[in-house]
Amino acid sequence: MLEHKEVTVPDPRLHVDCRKVSQVLARIGDKWSVLIVMLLGDGPHRFNEIKRMVGGISQRMLTLTLKGLERDGLVTRTVFPTIPPRVDYELTDLGRSLREPVLGLGQWAQTHMAEIEEARVKFDRRVERT
Amino acid sequence: MLEHKEVTVPDPRLHVDCRKVSQVLARIGDKWSVLIVMLLGDGPHRFNEIKRMVGGISQRMLTLTLKGLERDGLVTRTVFPTIPPRVDYELTDLGRSLREPVLGLGQWAQTHMAEIEEARVKFDRRVERT
DNA sequence: CAGGATCCACACGGATACTG
DNA sequence: CAGTATCCGTGTGGATCCTG
Numbered sequence: 001m002l003e004h005k006e007v008t009v010p011d012p013r014l015h016v017d018c019r020k021v022s023q024v025l026a027r028i029g030d031k032w033s034v035l036i037v038m039l040l041g042d043g044p045h046r047f048n049e050i051k052r053m054v055g056g057i058s059q060r061m062l063t064l065t066l067k068g069l070e071r072d073g074l075v076t077r078t079v080f081p082t083i084p085p086r087v088d089y090e091l092t093d094l095g096r097s098l099r100e101p102v103l104g105l106g107q108w109a110q111t112h113m114a115e116i117e118e119a120r121v122k123f124d125r126r127v128e129r130t
Numbered sequence: 131m132l133e134h135k136e137v138t139v140p141d142p143r144l145h146v147d148c149r150k151v152s153q154v155l156a157r158i159g160d161k162w163s164v165l166i167v168m169l170l171g172d173g174p175h176r177f178n179e180i181k182r183m184v185g186g187i188s189q190r191m192l193t194l195t196l197k198g199l200e201r202d203g204l205v206t207r208t209v210f211p212t213i214p215p216r217v218d219y220e221l222t223d224l225g226r227s228l229r230e231p232v233l234g235l236g237q238w239a240q241t242h243m244a245e246i247e248e249a250r251v252k253f254d255r256r257v258e259r260t
Numbered sequence: 261c262a263g264g265a266t267c268c269a270c271a272c273g274g275a276t277a278c279t280g
Numbered sequence: 281c282a283g284t285a286t287c288c289g290t291g292t293g294g295a296t297c298c299t300g
Contacts, residue, residue: 018168020239021232022161027246029159031152031293038148047262058294063263073249084261085300094245101234102151108231109150115224116157119203161273177282188274193283214281215280265298272291279284 027072032057032065034102037074037091041099044078044090074098157202162187162195164232167204167221171229174208174220204228 028034032054039045039053051062066089069075074095080086091099158164162184169175169183181192196219199205204225210216221229 017233017236017240018165020243021168021236022165023243024235024239025159025164026161029155031156034155035148035152038151059263060265060295061293064293071250071253072246073253074246079262082261083300085263087262094242094249097242098238101231101238103147104231104234105154106147106151108228109154110147112224112227113150113153116202116204119224120201123201123203189283190275190285191273194273209282212281213280215283217282261300263299266296267294268296269294270292272289274289275287277284277286280282 027068028098028102030065030068032061033069036062036065036069037095037098038102038106040075040089040091040095044088047087047089050089069095157198158228158232160195162191163199166192166195166199167225167228168232168236170205170219170221170225174218177217177219180219199225 028037035054036050039050045053047059047062047066050066051057051059054062057065066075066077070077070089073092076090076092078088078090080088158167165184166180169180175183177189177192177196180196181187181189184192187195196205196207200207200219203222206220206222208218208220210218
């Protein structure tokens with residue numbers, strides 16, 4: 001994983017925080033996890049429901065992502081032994097608690113994404129002139 | 131227990147937020163970006179300084195990551211035309227503004243990562259019995 | 261309906277060698 | 281010192297077909 005050499009040790013607390021952030025990003029930083037967690041915020045949903053809500057996700061990735069979230073204790077999976085089968089996915093308390101910091105990121109994105117796009121265009125133009 | 135709240139069409143604003151979150155994660159959700167942003171929080175640093183601070187990053191990835199951060203307007207790159215060359219990387223205001231929501235994630239990680247690990251172990255044991 | 265199984269493309273990222 | 285260039289393994293994720 002991330003081994004940190006203790007050369008020029010900055011603020012130790014900051015150091016710890018960095019590693020924690022990296023860890024959590026390694027779990028939820030993939031393409032779909034956070035999106036699904038946010039979409040499940042309003043209550044339980046079925047497999048194909050989520051698939052439609054997300055839009056653009058393959059059922060393979062939805063399966064894998066949901067399994068990962070369940071494994072990490074962020075989501076519960078409830079099977080109704082009916083025909084046809086029905087499976088509900090719902091946030092756990094842990095999963096719900098994640099929504100807040102993620103919304104913080106969302107706020108930031110909402111506010112600053114335009115600046116990023118602008119910086120990008122400028123940068124690309126500058127490089128292009130070379 | 132599972133009384134089904136009517137299948138609510140998700141709040142459009144929330145939907146927007148989800149997209150925004152996905153967008154921002156697509157930019158900073160990689161392996162190194164956030165780590166570097168956090169480490170640059172205490173002021174400008176040179177290339178190899180950052181390399182040492184991060185620990186375990188190849189110079190290739192450091193170059194690419196810094197270039198990406200610069201492109202997105204999160205970091206400035208200042209070249210001193212000396213011999214040997216010296217290049218300083220520093221957070222922009224935009225980059226600094228990102229630290230807060232990221233720290234929120236860090237707080238969450240600090241608090242809940244143990245639960246995740248625990249859920250993981252339990253899940254793996256349960257699957258193993260199959 | 262809710263997946264499992266397969267195949268495959270490509271982006272991500274590590275290792276190494278070289279340069280102004 | 282601060283990169284570039286190149287090679288290459290791996291993981292991530294899409295597409296497709298199959299099943300209880």
